Amino acid sequence: MRVLSLAARRLAASLPTLLIILAGMFLLLQLAPGDTVDALIAQMGGGGDAAMAEELRRFYGLDLSIPAQLGNYLWRLIRFDLGFSAIYGKPVATVIFERLPATLALMTAALSFAFFVGLVLGVIAAKRVNGWPDTVISTLGLIFYATPSFWFGLMAIVFFSVHLQWLPAGGFEDVAAGLTGFARIRDIAAHLVLPTLTLGLIFLAIYLRIMRASMLEVLTLDFVRTARAKGLDETRVMLRHVLRNAMLPMVTLIGLQAGTMLGGSVVVESVFSLPGLGRLAYEAVVQRDLNTLLGIVFISALLVIFVNFLVDLLYARLDPRIGTGGAP
Amino acid sequence: MDMNRRALLLTSAALAANVVAPEAAFAQEQPRRGGIMTVHFPTEQRILNPSLQASTGVYIVGGKIQEPLVDLDAAGNPAPCLAESWEATPDGKTITFKLRQGVTWHDGRPFTSADVQFTAMEMWKKILNYGTTLQLFLDAVDTPDAHTAVFRYSRPMPLNLLLRAIPDLGYISAKHVYEGTDIRQNPANTAPMGTGPFRFVQYERGQFIIADRNPNYWRNNLPYLDRVVWRVVTDRSAAAAQMESGQLLFSPFSALSIADFTRLGRDPRFEVTTRGNEGNARTNTLEFNFRNPVLADIRVRRAIAHALDIPFFIENFLGPFAKVGTGPIPTTSPDFYPANMPQYPFNRAQANRLLDEAGHRRGAGGVRFNLRLNPAPWGEDIALWSTFIQQSLNEVGIRVEIVRLDAAGFLRTVYNDWNFDLATGWHQYRNDPAVSTTVWYRSGQPRGAPWTNQWGWTDEETDRVIDAAATELDSARRKALYADFVRRANTELPLWMPIEQIFVSVINRRLRNHSNTPRWASSSWHDLWLAS
Numbered sequence: 001m002r003v004l005s006l007a008a009r010r011l012a013a014s015l016p017t018l019l020i021i022l023a024g025m026f027l028l029l030q031l032a033p034g035d036t037v038d039a040l041i042a043q044m045g046g047g048g049d050a051a052m053a054e055e056l057r058r059f060y061g062l063d064l065s066i067p068a069q070l071g072n073y074l075w076r077l078i079r080f081d082l083g084f085s086a087i088y089g090k091p092v093a094t095v096i097f098e099r100l101p102a103t104l105a106l107m108t109a110a111l112s113f114a115f116f117v118g119l120v121l122g123v124i125a126a127k128r129v130n131g132w133p134d135t136v137i138s139t140l141g142l143i144f145y146a147t148p149s150f151w152f153g154l155m156a157i158v159f160f161s162v163h164l165q166w167l168p169a170g171g172f173e174d175v176a177a178g179l180t181g182f183a184r185i186r187d188i189a190a191h192l193v194l195p196t197l198t199l200g201l202i203f204l205a206i207y208l209r210i211m212r213a214s215m216l217e218v219l220t221l222d223f224v225r226t227a228r229a230k231g232l233d234e235t236r237v238m239l240r241h242v243l244r245n246a247m248l249p250m251v252t253l254i255g256l257q258a259g260t261m262l263g264g265s266v267v268v269e270s271v272f273s274l275p276g277l278g279r280l281a282y283e284a285v286v287q288r289d290l291n292t293l294l295g296i297v298f299i300s301a302l303l304v305i306f307v308n309f310l311v312d313l314l315y316a317r318l319d320p321r322i323g324t325g326g327a328p
Numbered sequence: 329m330d331m332n333r334r335a336l337l338l339t340s341a342a343l344a345a346n347v348v349a350p351e352a353a354f355a356q357e358q359p360r361r362g363g364i365m366t367v368h369f370p371t372e373q374r375i376l377n378p379s380l381q382a383s384t385g386v387y388i389v390g391g392k393i394q395e396p397l398v399d400l401d402a403a404g405n406p407a408p409c410l411a412e413s414w415e416a417t418p419d420g421k422t423i424t425f426k427l428r429q430g431v432t433w434h435d436g437r438p439f440t441s442a443d444v445q446f447t448a449m450e451m452w453k454k455i456l457n458y459g460t461t462l463q464l465f466l467d468a469v470d471t472p473d474a475h476t477a478v479f480r481y482s483r484p485m486p487l488n489l490l491l492r493a494i495p496d497l498g499y500i501s502a503k504h505v506y507e508g509t510d511i512r513q514n515p516a517n518t519a520p521m522g523t524g525p526f527r528f529v530q531y532e533r534g535q536f537i538i539a540d541r542n543p544n545y546w547r548n549n550l551p552y553l554d555r556v557v558w559r560v561v562t563d564r565s566a567a568a569a570q571m572e573s574g575q576l577l578f579s580p581f582s583a584l585s586i587a588d589f590t591r592l593g594r595d596p597r598f599e600v601t602t603r604g605n606e607g608n609a610r611t612n613t614l615e616f617n618f619r620n621p622v623l624a625d626i627r628v629r630r631a632i633a634h635a636l637d638i639p640f641f642i643e644n645f646l647g648p649f650a651k652v653g654t655g656p657i658p659t660t661s662p663d664f665y666p667a668n669m670p671q672y673p674f675n676r677a678q679a680n681r682l683l684d685e686a687g688h689r690r691g692a693g694g695v696r697f698n699l700r701l702n703p704a705p706w707g708e709d710i711a712l713w714s715t716f717i718q719q720s721l722n723e724v725g726i727r728v729e730i731v732r733l734d735a736a737g738f739l740r741t742v743y744n745d746w747n748f749d750l751a752t753g754w755h756q757y758r759n760d761p762a763v764s765t766t767v768w769y770r771s772g773q774p775r776g777a778p779w780t781n782q783w784g785w786t787d788e789e790t791d792r793v794i795d796a797a798a799t800e801l802d803s804a805r806r807k808a809l810y811a812d813f814v815r816r817a818n819t820e821l822p823l824w825m826p827i828e829q830i831f832v833s834v835i836n837r838r839l840r841n842h843s844n845t846p847r848w849a850s851s852s853w854h855d856l857w858l859a860s
Contacts, residue, residue, distance in 0.1 A: 032736070032737060033733065033736070033737040033740045033741050033745070034733075034734075034735075034736030034737045034738075034739060034740035034741075035736065035740075036736070038735070038736035038737075038739045038740050038744075038778075039735055039736040040374060041457075041739060041778055042706075042735035042736060042738075042739055042778070043371070043373060043374065043381075043383060043385060043735075044381055044382065044383050044457045045382075045383045045384070045457075045756055045779075046457065046458070046756070046764060046778055046779035046780075047382060047457030047458030047459075047460075047461065047764060047779075049460050049461065049774070049777065050774035050775075050776065050777060052455065052457070052460060053776065053777075059512060086374070087372070087374055088372075088374070088518070088533050089374060089375075089513070089517065089518055090533075095533060098532070098533055098534075099533075099534060150563075153566075154565050154566070154569070157566065157569045157573075158569060161569060161573045162569055162572045162573050165573065168573070168575065169566070169569045169570045169572075169573040169575050170559075170561060170566050170569070170570055170575065171535065171536075171559060171575070172535055175532075175535070175536045175538060175557055175559075270562050270563040270566065271563050271565070271566045272566065273535075273559065273560060273561045273562070273563070273566060273570075275532070275533065275534030275535045275560075276534075279534060279562065280534065283372070286734050286735065286736070287736070288736050
């Protein structure tokens with residue numbers, strides 16, 4: 001019950017922020033030259049006459065003044081109506097929910113990969129600080145962090161798909177084969193291996209650095225000395241005392257990065273031809289499709305609020321001194 | 329033993345024949361039924377119905393599902409499709425199409441003249457881009473019987489113009505699907521229904537479109553393929569990798585990078601060609617804004633044209649798929665192409681002399697004046713070309729600032745706000761200058777109409793020739809009028825079209841019967857098959 005009331009309060013506190021983000025986004029896109037009809041005519045390649053353009057503007061509701069358009073949008077939003085997508089000719093909610101599975105699958109896979117591998121490597125590096133494992137791991141982390149993800153992705157495709165032919169070069173699943181059930185899941189997993197690695201490696205580098213620094217800091221604290229003085233063996237000290245306390249910054253980071261990843265990654269999605277939210281958002285900007293763009297912002301914001309809420313709960317679990325934010 | 333040796337000899341003979349004359353070997357091949365064709369689909373479209381939107385992005389999908397009245401044959405001549413024959417009255421105001429009998433829609437209903445009437449009046453005349461202009465003077469379509477459609481025009485319509493335009497602008501939609509609905513919102517726009525060799529199955533946004541073999545297709549026992557899958561791949565390099573891994577078999581309309589054309593062109597698994605796209609010629613433009621008094625001076629425009637070394641640019645940046653252009657009508661259009669028109673060969677001294685004469689002396693740092701150049705965001709060639717313009721003009725003392733915008737921003741800024749000095753993009757030539765070429769020169773275009781005369785330039789002589797040619801019924805006189813048009817355009821130079829290109833296809837060599845008409849990528853692929 002306490003968790004529920006906390007959730008409700010969190011959501012209420014986020015509402016003004018959400019409103020400002022949506023209105024700001026709306027106004028920012030007004031500053032870009034051209035509207036969705038211009039984008040449509042660009043797709044047609046010409047031959048549209050003036051009457052047709054005018055009719056299309058009426059059709060998309062662009063003949064109204066900007067405050068009226070914004071007012072309409074917010075009024076629809078209050079009734080949980082995200083509007084109609086100009087690009088796809090379908091309700092925005094449908095368009096976004098079509099994309100969510102791919103986005104969530106990629107995000108969960110990449111984030112878990114980055115988190116766990118980053119954690120393990122960070123611990124190893126901290127244990128052997130300034131030794132050769134530390135140097136190797138830190139250098140690798142730096143390389144992953146500094147390499148642009150599109151290059152990583154393309155090189156992975158060239159090596160694993162074109163030369164070795166082990167993994168598919170792109171897409172979410174093999175549509176031509178018409179697989180079902182377990183075979184389909186396996187097929188989707190095979191398609192997600194390379195994008196997960198590409199997206200995960202960059203985040204891995206960050207997790208690894210944070211984990212290493214955090215471990216080193218905790219290792220110098222008094223309670224670690226006490227634990228050792230009690231005669232606990234090294235593994236137990238590491239796992240129960242150091243690791244648990246060193247995890248706090250990692251959890252903070254995962255909360256922040258989940259937000260980034262939920263917005264999707266335009267680059268990775270484009271290189272691997274995945275139907276994620278990032279590419280949808282990019283397309284919405286290029287096509288000046290306000291409803292779709294604002295819809296994505298809205299859904300992503302809700303998801304971020306939700307993830308941060310989970311992180312807060314996790315905090316309380318890791319460190320009992322931090323309450324769930326209730327009465328003191 | 330003897331038998332075996334004989335068989336061996338025969339096999340090696342066949343192998344040798346294959347090496348010596350692969351084309352001949354293909355000709356004898358028995359078409360194989362079945363197989364899945366996978367196609368690169370780089371940009372998702374809002375509409376897949378080609379009776380409502382005329383663009384290559386729509387034809388590549390909708391052109392396999394719906395069919396036009398008339399298509400083009402291998403030689404580029406009009407060939408029967410849904411219409412079996414046609415004739416025009418001597419005054420050019422009535423054109424009669426006899427329709428094919430026994431054709432059914434994918435839902436089993438018969439195709440009749442009522443469908444033609446509905447599509448022409450409600451879609452071509454009211455919604456279809458280029459169609460609205462082409463059919464401006466279409467008064468009515470009469471349907472004396474179920475297989476005759478009579479087009480009545482209030483002004484003469486040259487039959488040749490109509491026949492060249494309708495392979496692209498003559499796709500038919502089913503009346504019973506659209507009648508009484510809001511055509512723009514009809515669900516069939518993204519789930520098209522037609523008479524073509526493939527039936528629409530599924531469209532997953534951002535991923536793929538699937539169409540399956542139509543078992544009741546009117547061309548008996550066709551198509552050969554079981555299924556066509558269009559895969560949405562927005563990244564050029566990723567698409568090239570998918571061609572190499574075999575996930576894609578065909579990438580149409582110059583959708584890969586120029587470097588990949590060269591690389592894959594050397595790979596024996598692929599054919600990289602402009603064949604099959606001759607009907608889709610385009611020219612690179614250099615557009616001048618006459619509201620800038622500097623550019624309103626013809627000497628400055630000519631100087632700019634003389635300052636550009638086109639053969640050098642093509643050889644070093646575009647490769648074998650481009651050639652020097654000579655004006656608005658490309659060489660791929662022999663029916664209209666005029667030879668010996670005024671040209672502006674590269675001559676830097678001449679450019680400097682013209683600029684001096686125009687009174688633009690070099691100032692500090694050798695700069696005469698500054699210009700803004702807006703390049704269109706489609707096509708790698710345009711980006712390269714705009715940088716080349718910038719550097720070439722710098723050599724003659726004109727400093728150019730490049731302003732890059734996305735598609736919507738470019739169209740609005742250049743064609744509606746007129747906020748540019750120079751602009752560059754593509755002019756698409758659609759088989760007859762009256763379809764999409766003369767609008768670049770004819771005055772009186774409504775403000776904001778892209779790819780039309782928005783330069784602030786008006787020329788009575790040009791307008792007169794364009795209008796006369798549009799309704800001229802005699803082919804020879806029409807050709808002569810268009811020669812006058814090009815001569816005037818190249819003399820006055822309101823814009824310059826110095827490069828000519830045809831779209832490039834990248835094709836896996838397993839495909840057979842491909843690229844066999846001038847608009848093959850857009851066509852129905854009823855005879856396409858896939859070798860094992």
